[in-house]
Amino acid sequence: MSMTTRAAICREAGRPWEIAELELDEPRANEVRIRIEVAGLCHSDDHVQKGAARMRFPVVGGHEGAGVVEAVGDGVTRVAVGDHVVCAFIPACGTCRYCSTGRQNLCDAGKNASTGEFADGTFRFHLDGEDIGGMCVLGTFSQHLVVSEFSCIPIPDDIPFDVAALVGCGVPTGWGSAVHAAGVRPGQTVVIYGAGGVGSNAVQGARYAGAKNVVAVDPVAFKRDMAKVFGATHTFADAAAAREFVVETTWGELADHAIITVGVLHDEVIDQAIQVVGKSGQVTITAVGNGSIDHNPGPFIGFQRRVQGAIFGGCNPLFDVPRLLGLYRSGDLKLDELITRRYRLEEINEGYQDMLDGKNVRGVILLEH
Numbered sequence: 001m002s003m004t005t006r007a008a009i010c011r012e013a014g015r016p017w018e019i020a021e022l023e024l025d026e027p028r029a030n031e032v033r034i035r036i037e038v039a040g041l042c043h044s045d046d047h048v049q050k051g052a053a054r055m056r057f058p059v060v061g062g063h064e065g066a067g068v069v070e071a072v073g074d075g076v077t078r079v080a081v082g083d084h085v086v087c088a089f090i091p092a093c094g095t096c097r098y099c100s101t102g103r104q105n106l107c108d109a110g111k112n113a114s115t116g117e118f119a120d121g122t123f124r125f126h127l128d129g130e131d132i133g134g135m136c137v138l139g140t141f142s143q144h145l146v147v148s149e150f151s152c153i154p155i156p157d158d159i160p161f162d163v164a165a166l167v168g169c170g171v172p173t174g175w176g177s178a179v180h181a182a183g184v185r186p187g188q189t190v191v192i193y194g195a196g197g198v199g200s201n202a203v204q205g206a207r208y209a210g211a212k213n214v215v216a217v218d219p220v221a222f223k224r225d226m227a228k229v230f231g232a233t234h235t236f237a238d239a240a241a242a243r244e245f246v247v248e249t250t251w252g253e254l255a256d257h258a259i260i261t262v263g264v265l266h267d268e269v270i271d272q273a274i275q276v277v278g279k280s281g282q283v284t285i286t287a288v289g290n291g292s293i294d295h296n297p298g299p300f301i302g303f304q305r306r307v308q309g310a311i312f313g314g315c316n317p318l319f320d321v322p323r324l325l326g327l328y329r330s331g332d333l334k335l336d337e338l339i340t341r342r343y344r345l346e347e348i349n350e351g352y353q354d355m356l357d358g359k360n361v362r363g364v365i366l367l368e369h
Contacts, residue, residue: 002026007125007142008348009132011058013051017141017348022060023126027073027146031118034085034147037161039140040064041343041351041363042169042197043263047288048135049352052264056115058132060125061348063089065140066155066164067367078149084157086168088317089113089136091150104319105176105312109150112137118148140165141348143367153321162342162364163328163335166197167321169312170362171335173286174201174261175324176313179209182257182284186210189255191242191276192232193269194262195223196355197338197362198286200230202259204333205313207231211257213249217242220358229337239272246276254278263356265289274305282306286313338362 005024008017027033045061047053065087069079079085091109093099098106109119116133117123123131124146125139139145155164174197178184190206192199195218206214207230216227216235224235236242246255258273258281265287273283285307299305315321327333340360343351351363 003144005142005144006345007060007139008062008345009058009060009127010049013049013057017049017061017352019346020127022132022142024144025124025126025146027071029074030076030149031073031146032069032076032079032149032152033071033144034067034087034152035070035144035369036065036067036140036142036367038066038165039365039367040165040168040170041348041355041360041365043355044288045135046352046355053288054114055135056133058127058130059116060132060134060139060142062140062142063087063136063138064165064168064170065138066161066168069152070144076149079152079154083154084159084164086153086155086164086321087138087140087147088151088153088321089138089169090312090317091148092316092318093150102316104316105314107150109148141345141365143369153317155322155325159325162339164325165364166335166338166362167324170197171201171324171338172315172317172320173313174198175205176315176320177259177261177284177286177310178202178205180314181286181308181310182259182282184209184211184257187212188257189213189215189246189250190257190259191215191217191246191255191273192259192261193217193239193273194260194287195227195232196261196263199261200227200338200361202261202286203227203230203232208332215242215246215255222358223361226337226361230334239269239276243272243276250278255281257282257284259284260287262287274307277305279303280305282308284308284310286310339364342366344368
């Protein structure tokens with residue numbers, strides 16, 4: 001048995017997103033079918049569409065999404081039919097070495113993110129007899145999708161779907177980059193490069209962790225203004241001005257942390273981040289791109305600096321997603337303010353162009369059924 005679903009797919013790198021009617025298999029053992037209500041327009045999907053990130057094509061885009069469980073396969077215990085859920089772009093099996101040691105963001109079950117195939121090498125989306133994978137074995141730019149139960153996080157029914165979708169990737173990735181990966185502590189100075197969907201949440205995380213100076217760097221005035229809404233104490237259009245401020249306000253000691261959340265990682269921003277942190281300072285890299293770390297080791301050794309990569313912000317999705325929604329409920333985390341505009345599925349290319357033009361902190365797609 002199978003059903004049909006409308007989805008945004010990319011047939012090959014460089015081609016725009018297009019809407020197609022796909023066949024969707026029924027869930028097998030330990031799998032779940034979800035009716036997606038809202039999907040987030042994350043920059044990572046744009047990297048895939050542009051060919052800047054490795055991916056098997058054709059692919060159903062989308063790895064931020066929230067919806068309702070429609071059906072479950074044999075053996076599913078994590079969720080039940082009717083549950084509201086968030087999709088986690090990295091699954092959490094709960095039993096591998098990394099899950100069992102509190103590092104669910106590194107779960108071994110996430111190994112097929114770039115192929116979209118299930119653990120047995122099969123696919124659930126099909127078009128004219130061709131197998132199509134889903135971004136991160138999800139594919140939230142589809143009205144319906146089948147996923148592993150490991151990729152499902154149940155949430156309270158009163159959480160709006162547009163807010164819930166964002167905590168599947170952008171919010172924990174940014175917030176966790178400050179709180180977990182960087183380990184920001186009260187009184188510290190933090191410089192965040194890039195104030196989009198991820199950077200805005202790095203700002204929120206640094207603020208919540210108690211940083212004294214939360215400095216956001218972004219060339220787009222709208223994003224700088226929004227960074228202040230999310231808790232930035234100071235904003236600058238360029239890295240040089242930010243560094244000058246940091247030198248002055250710390251009496252030359254420089255920043256404790258630099259967090260890189262720009263849309264496209266490049267060598268220049270890595271250099272700027274390294275130069276803005278002082279002794280025992282840390283640079284946390286969350287952005288995706290082709291930057292390189294090619295430096296004389298002397299300043300790293302003498303200043304005891306560190307460079308830390310981060311995926312999913314170092315968050316444990318089964319714990320941190322509900323925690324973040326709890327902070328939203330209490331008013332300690334701004335999520336409604338992240339959503340700049342809502343789009344229909346047919347407007348997906350417009351949505352991504354708005355993102356590239358700096359018009360959105362985060363756009364979302366409302367899936368129609």
